[in-house]
Amino acid sequence: MSEFDTAASRVSALRGRWAVLVGFGVAAVLLFAVAPAVLTSFRLGLLGKYLCYAMVAVGIGLAWGRGGMLVLGQGVFFGIGAYLMAMHLKLADAGADGVPDFMALISSSGVPGWWEPFRSGWVTLVAILVLPALLAALLGLATFRRRVRGAYFAILSQALAAAFAILLIGNPTATGGSTGLNNFVGFFGFSLRDPVNRQMLYFIAAGVLLAMLLLVRQLMVSRYGELLVACRDSEERVRFLGYDPATVKTVAFAVAAMMAGIGGALFVPIVGIISPNDVGIVPSIGLLIGVAIGGRTTLAGPVLGAIAVAWAETSLSEQFPSGWTYAQGLMFMLVVAFLPGGLASLGAVRGLRRKIAAADPTVAAETADGDPAPVPATEPRHAHGGAQA
Amino acid sequence: MNADYLELTDLTVSFDGFVAVDHVDLTVLQGDLRFLIGPNGAGKTTLIDAVSGLVPATGRAEFGGQDLLGRKVHRIARMGVGRTFQTATVFEELSVLQNLDIAAGSGRSAWTLLRRRRGVPPSVAEAMETVGLTELADTPAGILAHGQKQWLEIGMLLVQDARLLMLDEPVAGMSGEEKEQTGHLLRRISADTTVVVVEHDMDFMRAFAKSVTVLHAGKVLSEGSVAQVQADPLVQEVYLGPGSHTAEEAAIVLGEGV
Structure with a gap:
């Protein structure tokens, strides 16, 4: 019978792979052909911005949806990447040994030493790829080893975001303070004023996002992905199987x-x-x-959710400038209260019902009157904590 | 004699001054199926908590010639020590196959981990056969019946390649037939591993134990075969209260054959 079952699971895996391929194809056509054709260059630029949010969202989906880490401070890593790039662009705009315009305005001490390496485009690109992941890895090991998790981890990550913003504001000569860094002219030799180059940036963002989705898809279906879900649902049990959950979770956190x-x-x-x-x-x-x-546990849910929310934010705040925050809060409450798995769970619930019905009928019957069917975990469930005499 | 045996020397666990396990000496040889029994609060579960690294302890707990105390839980697990909990803990959203595959994989390389599982590893297929869950390989563990979850846990210990298995009330909540199957399963497993079972179910203990250790107030009260332990006046006193007891009285609690 094992032949039959593996054949069945192979068929379903194959079907899943086809669905993913078709999904990627549709997404690629939409992003690379349809969107540039129907959107004005202003709207295309806005979509590019949403895609950047979507990249963060893909990572959150992995860390939170699959790994159960409620990452409330992803702005820190987003900000590190952004400021590294902005520093490089300002330095490149200023020319060799030049001083960026805002620095020249508010201080006479010139470019701080720690800015200097980022005159090099290569150093900047490597730093963008490495520094956020490295910081997350150190932070992850330090906290997960000490079994900091759930709400405590969420508060910690949020505090970090607050501290990061305060740090930026507190050093106006080096970071532009609360104004930040802006007014960029060129991007690795290309003028940012040229609409063709701006469209190219959009294409880069779209390509990067699709690549990230492929990566996360691979992580989700791999053995590591199964292990990550196991850590989310019962960290203690994973430990008794000979794994260190801190390492498993740190990898997902660093990728995010x-x-x-x-x-x-x-x-x-x-x-x-x-x-x-x-x-x-x-x-x-x-x-x-x-x-x-x-829908945090799915592949496409975080991306579509992030793009939809960012789009709603732009269009709503165009009409009701102050109303957005309330709308956002309301949406969040509605989803948490009535649809903990997000919009994506509407389809998943149906899938699960089919699966249960397909399983042993006696098991299905027992499920109906006994154990509740597994729902997408709202909280990382933890196993046996303390000792019992 | 095989080196894969458990030897506790002077094992002590105390929580804020309360001594839950009190200078216990205990040896369980390979091939044994040792039942730990005793009244509530006797320290049975705490004892296996200490051996598996969940609570800190003093003394020595040697398995395969190496001291387990002071090591991290996952390190101890990798040394071949597996355990289950009073309430079956399986990964509810993963299938039976995925649960077993994870249990089998603590030694996998990063490269293997990052790839998809292809087919069913032989050890996993064998374990599914042994615990009788082959038909349910693709069923989410969360919708298994209670007894099936317990078997899945035992299966996870098997593929984990545990050579010391510690089970905490494995038959709690099982039907008579399920208990019977579990007992035979444990008998089979214990042929070439070291198995320690914490249990309250006296009928089950009597039917399947190869040897028994009675704990009381954190100390070893009695040890030996089922018959020896049942005949021990100290054990009768703990279970039935002080004074002399008739064989019938003892039989009610400790089973026939006293």
Whole structure:
């Protein structure tokens, strides 16, 4: 019978792979052909900005949806990527040994030493890929080893976002303070004023996002992905099987941070400004809300949710400038209260019902009157904590 | 004699001055199926908590010649020590196959981990056969019946390649037939591993134990075969209260054959 079952699971895996391929195809056509054709260059630029948020969201989906880490401070990693890119662009605009315009205005001490390495484009690109992931890895090991999790980890990550914003504001001569860094002219030799180059940036963002989705898809179906879900649902049990859950979770956290950093780095040339307002607590939570609405445990849910929320934010705040925050809060509450798995769970619930019905009928019957069917975990369930005599 | 045996020397666990396990000496050889029994609060579960690294302890707990105390839980697990909990803990959203595959994989390389599982690893297929869950390989563990979850846990210990298995009330909540199957399963497993079972179910203990240790107030009260332990006046006193007891009285609590 094992032949039959593996054949069945192989068929379903194959079908899943086809669905993913078709999904990617549709997404690619929409992003690369339809959107540039129907959107004005202003709207296309806005979509590019949403794609940058979506990159952060893909990472949040992995860390939170699959790994159970409620990352409330992804703005930090987004901000590190963004500021690294912005520093490089300002230095490149200023020319060899030049001083960026805002620095020349408010201080006479010249370029701080720690800015200097980022005159090099290569150093900047490597730093964007490495620094956010490295910071997350150190932070992850330090906290997960001490079994900091759940709400405590969420508060910690949020505090970090607050501290990061305060740090940026407190050093105006080096970071532009609360104004941030803006007014970029060139991007690696290309003028940012040229609409063709701006469209190219959009294409880069779209390509990077699709690549990230492929990466996360691979992580989700791999054995590592199964292990990550196991850590989310019962960390203690995983430990008794000979794994260190701290390592497992740190990998997902670092990947999420790297994705946020890349999103931030592309945000800078596309949007043209980065300021503490884009990296603190409020934007960090805003990103999370998109993921929650879209469905944090799925592949596409976080992306669609983040894009939808960012789009709604733009269109609503065009009409009701102050109403957006309330709308956002309301949406979040509605989703948490009535649809903990996000919009994506509407389809998943049906799938699960089919699966249960297909399983042994006696098992299905027992499920009906006994154990509740597994729902997408709202909280990382933890296993046996204390000792019992 | 095989080196894969458990030897506790002077094992002590105390919580804020309360001594839950009090200078216990205990040896369980390979091939044994040792039942730990005793009244509530006797320290049975705490004892296996200490051996598996969940609570700190003093003394020595050697398995395969190496001291387990002071090591991290996942390190101890990798040394071949597996355990289950009073309430079955499986990964509810993963299938039976995925649960077992994770249990089998603590030694996998990063490269293997990052790839998709292809087919069913032989050890996993064998374990599914042993615990009788082959038909349910693709069923989410969360919708298994209670007894099936317990078997899945035992299966996870098997593929984990545990050489010391510690089970905490494995038959709690099982039907008579399920208990019977579990007992035979444990008998089979214990042929070439070291198995320690914490249990309150006296009928089950009597039917399947190869040897028994009675704990009371954190100390070893009695040890030996089922018959020896049942005949021990100290054990009768703990279970039935002080004074002399008739064989019938003892039989009610400790089973026939006293």
